[in-house]
Amino acid sequence: MADNEDCPISRLRLISMINRDSHSFIKSRLGDIDINSGQFPLMFLLYYHDGINQGTAALKLNLDKGTVARGMMRLEDSGLIIRKKDDHDRRNYRLSLTPAGRLAMERLHEIRAELESSLVAGMSDEDRRELDRLLQLMHRNVSEVPDG
Amino acid sequence: MADNEDCPISRLRLISMINRDSHSFIKSRLGDIDINSGQFPLMFLLYYHDGINQGTAALKLNLDKGTVARGMMRLEDSGLIIRKKDDHDRRNYRLSLTPAGRLAMERLHEIRAELESSLVAGMSDEDRRELDRLLQLMHRNVSEVPDG
DNA sequence: ATAATTAAGTTGCATAAACAACGGTTGTGT
DNA sequence: ACACAACCGTTGTTTATGCAACTTAATTAT
Secondary structure (H helix, E strand, C coil): CCHHHHCCCHHHHHHHHHHHHHHHHHHHHCCCCCCCHHHHHHHHHHHHCCCCCHHHHHHHHCCCHHHHHHHHHHHHHCCCEEEEECCCCCCCEEEEECHHHHHHHHHHHHHHHHHHHHHCCCCCHHHHHHHHHHHHHHHHHHHCCCCC | CCHHHHCCCHHHHHHHHHHHHHHHHHHHHCCCCCCCHHHHHHHHHHHHCCCCCHHHHHHHHCCCHHHHHHHHHHHHHCCCEEEEECCCCCCCEEEEECHHHHHHHHHHHHHHHHHHHHHCCCCCHHHHHHHHHHHHHHHHHHHCCCCC
16 A cells, blocks of 8 residues: 555545446446436435434434435436425425335345445444544544534 | 444445545645645556656556546647657557646645644654554555455 | 505526436457 | 557536526515
C-alpha cells in the first residue's frame, strides 16, 4: 500500500471507494428485484417506518428531499410501495410497502446481511464497535463544519 | 442515536454521508479555483505524479477511465493542467500541472489539510491508526467480493 | 378573513461516477 | 507484411445525488 505518498487524501478515497463498491455489490445481487441501489435504503426505511412521509424520510436518511421524491416515485412505479395522500394534511404522502414490497424485503434483508458481513469480515467485535464509533465521530465532525 | 433500529445499514449510510459531506466541504472552500470537488483528487495525483497518463491515473484513484478523461478535460479547459500526446506512444497523454495549476495546489493543500483535520478531530493517534486499518480492511473486503 | 409565512413535494439543472461501445495505436504471430 | 489482439482515450447513456426555484396546502399574524 504505497498510497500514503501517492494519495494524501487516502482516507477520503477509501471512503469513496467503499461507498461505490457497496453500491455495486448491491446492484449485482438485486436480480429480478426492480430497484436500483439508491432505492435500497428507502425500502428499509419504509420497512421500519410504515406511513412515514417523504420529508421525514429525507431527514432520517440524510438525503435531499428531491432525491427521496424521485426514488419513491420509482419504487411506486415498480409496485413496491404506495404513496397515499394524507387526508388530514394533503401536503403529505404516507408511504408504505405493498405486499410485493414486503416480499422483496425478504431478499433485501439477505443482501444487506451479506454486504454487512462482507464489509466487516476479519474484524473482531471490538473492531466493529471502534469502527462504528469512529465513523460516527467523522460524520459529526464533517457535517458540523461551518460553511465558507 | 436511535439509528440502530431505524437504519440497519447505518455503517453504509455513515460512509455515504461522510463522503457527500466531504465533497460539499471541498466545494465550499474552493473559492475562485475553477475546479469541482471531483477534480480534487486528480489535481493531487498530478502533483505527486507528473507526466502520468489517464489510464494509470484511473487505476491509482480507483476511478473509471471515462470519469478521469472527462475530469482531465475539464482541468485542461480551466488551464490548470496540460495534456500532451506522448511522442513515443501516441495513444498516451502525458498529464502535468501548469504553473496556474501549481499555484492552485497551494490552496488545495490547505483545503485538504483542513478537511483531514476536521474529519479526525477528537481522535487520538491510536484512533487514527485504527481507523485507517479498518477502512483499508473494509475496502479490501468489499472490493474483493465475487460478482453475482 | 386576508395576507404573509412556513411546509411538503415536484422539477429543472448540475455534478460525480460507472459501464459499455467505439476509434485510433501499438505490438504480435504467422 | 498483414491480421489480430491489446491498449489508450472518447463518448453516449444511466444512476445517485444536491441545490434551487416553484406549486400547492396549511398556519399564523394582523
